[in-house]
Amino acid sequence: MRADDPVLRIRSLHKSFTLHLRGGVRIDALRGVDLDLFPAECLVLRGPSGAGKSTLMRCVYGNYAADGGSIRLAHEGGWAELVGAAPRLVHALRQRTLGYVSQFLRVIPRVPALDIVAEPLLMRGVAAEHARRKAAALLERLNIPTRLFDLPPATFSGGEQQRVNIARVFIARYPVLLLDEPTASLDEANRAVVIDLVQEARRDGAAILAILHDPAAREALATRVFDLAPRLAEVA
């Protein structure tokens, strides 16, 4: 694989939702998207609300199942096809290749923040001590007070939860990062930290696909923009 080869190649991606509880209404969210993502770039998805930016990102993460087309991802020296992939392939991709900062932090209520951040490393078999040290360093950098490390994030503010969410993705140095509004609900100082983290990852060669409504963050991070057209009306 050459350095200028894409690490993510999307071809004629289709995604629709059939809402059975609403009389079988079908929503075509993505109709034939083609996209390439290269290492060391930050590609920002642009388009009006409802254009399918989050849907596209979730299809790449395997969170939504695409109806048709192809999503190929460079994974452990080869290509992995995500459309129709077996769940455990998706798991392997998520463990090794794909990091996703979603807008929500969904974790077991009782687990302390530090362990949540360390978990991706633990899943890879990294020693617990080492993983916790890295997690603590990252949380500190994101200005989470040390006294919160041992508390479950359910009690944290929205901004704090978001930073825990960011930390648990950036700890693992994924080659492909999906960032859905990583700086929303962050103050100036923390936004700057996150921008630094993303820049560092990109300079290290990570390929980044981002949704950034915040103009300052977009200005600082975007190396390329991908426009998504607004979707057609619902089809009955």
Next chain:
Amino acid sequence: MSEQAVLEVRGLTRRFGLRTAVRDVAFELWPGEVLGIVGESGSGKTTLLNCIGGRLPADHGSVMYRTAAGYSVDMLALPEAERRKLLRTEWGFVHQNPRDGLRLDVSAGGNVGERLMALGHRHYGRLRQAAVDWLEHVEIETARVDDPPRAFSGGMQQRLQIARNLVTHPRVVLMDEPTGGLDVSVQARLLDLLRRLVREIGVSAVIVTHDLGVARLLADRLLVMKGGEVVEGGLTDRLLDDPHHPYTQLLVSSALSV
């Protein structure tokens, strides 16, 4: 990805009289994977679990299990002696009600040590030490090792039941609503513990639950059952965030928040 499934269920069917409680269910379970089976009560999920675990005979189908020794056996066709031996060494079964899975009047240590004694361990001191180690694992005060679980809280009893099952390092654990009947805060602790144990021991698990929140946090993959059949299966977050089958959509939309 070249590894082999630890469990392959094929065409599993169980009838009760004219009613088919489980119809033609098939799935694989991979090493280290937690598979959740969700559905309303009466959907056949517990019957399915009981058939897989040999607690209820199936009418049709096979449950191919890859043993620790590396050979493949059909648990449903295996001679009973071998099947029961595997069930109490390489398999575990965690009941919803700890009373069904524990000896309430036998000390916690005796409960944990029972499987080891069944395997021929005959050294009291070492048995008790193994029990102490396991109590630590499941976050029960080790000073309680000689107390009978009758006096334990529901959460402690459930953790003890898990320790009792895991002491032989089983490769497959079946759990029937393991967090049912527990307070929410106790549930969270148990969920965390189960996740940690699954990761540390590398056990594969099938968990039956009607609670989609529990399924989301514990399971890597879900099967949705309705009327004895699997109507949809897939990656847990995909299935809950992008449900396809009408019934799955109904189930997800009816849950409080998952």
Next chain:
Amino acid sequence: MNHTSALAGEEGYNFAFLDEQTKRMIRRAILKAVAIPGHQIPFGSREMPLSYGWGTGGIQLTAAVIGRDDTLKVIDQGADDTTNAVSIRGFFRRMTGVRTTERTDEATVVQTRHRIPETPLSEGQIIVYQVPIPEPLRWLEPRESETRKMHGLAEYGAMHVKLYEDIVRYGRIETAYDYPVLVNGRYLMRPSPIPKFDNPKMDRMPALQLFGAGREKRIYAVPPYTEVKSLDFEDHPFEVERWEQSCALCGSNDSFLDEIVTDDQGGHAFVCSDTDYCTRRRAAGHEGEGMPEGYLQPSEAAEVLHHPPSALRAPSPSGGRDSDLPPEGEGGAQRRKGDASSGTAFRAGLRP
């Protein structure tokens, strides 16, 4: 003793009470039991002229194996003169006319409740145990279908849980009666409520051992010279009880001792539980330290009180009925002592 002269037994009854069909049925069960040492064989337990719990299983076994040339000894708690023993001996004398004896070495058939004689049994002898509950796994598993499966598959590991619990509670294995054994390396067996002191006697015993449970309708057996191993742990090996005292009457310090109350002032003494063994040691000139002052010798007491002499002996742990299982997990010697005060109340014996 008029009855002893009636060679055919009581008129109007078949020899040994049971009809020949029934005896054959029981003998078939015995043969099966002998063929599979320690394995419980169901049999069609008959109504006997006494209620379950008084030794109906043992009586049916004895009735099935006894012949006119046999010599019968019956003991209860080691004693030939306790009510249960006296009554059963009387029953067989009436029903068979066979010779009876108190001497272990003279007997060809010994029926026992809760003891094995101290005098070693030899080839050609049969010992018949009265069994209240035959199933050793019952405490673990109430379902008969399941315990049968456990026996079938030799799934006995959980049995150690019971002994484990003893050590948890008392620091050692406290099960003192009906101590579980593994027969011939295969079947787990309840030896009936004999003290564990007697367990080693079962191992490779030259005599045939038969066990009968009347209410539960089970027969099992240990053929001569069969291995009988008491369950234990490596770091808590099986041990029999020992006494610091020796028998006050015969001075024996290696027989099973009963603690008996000698007066109402708290006086007590230890004597052999096996009366025949004790009597013969004394006849051979052995002597103990003697009973406390004021204690009536059994023979004197019998004359004075018109009582079976054993009424003055402290009762053994469970009184007269087989179904009164000894309480689990209490110290044997301690319990014997504890029961002594309320002793005679247990001595109901067979009703006339």
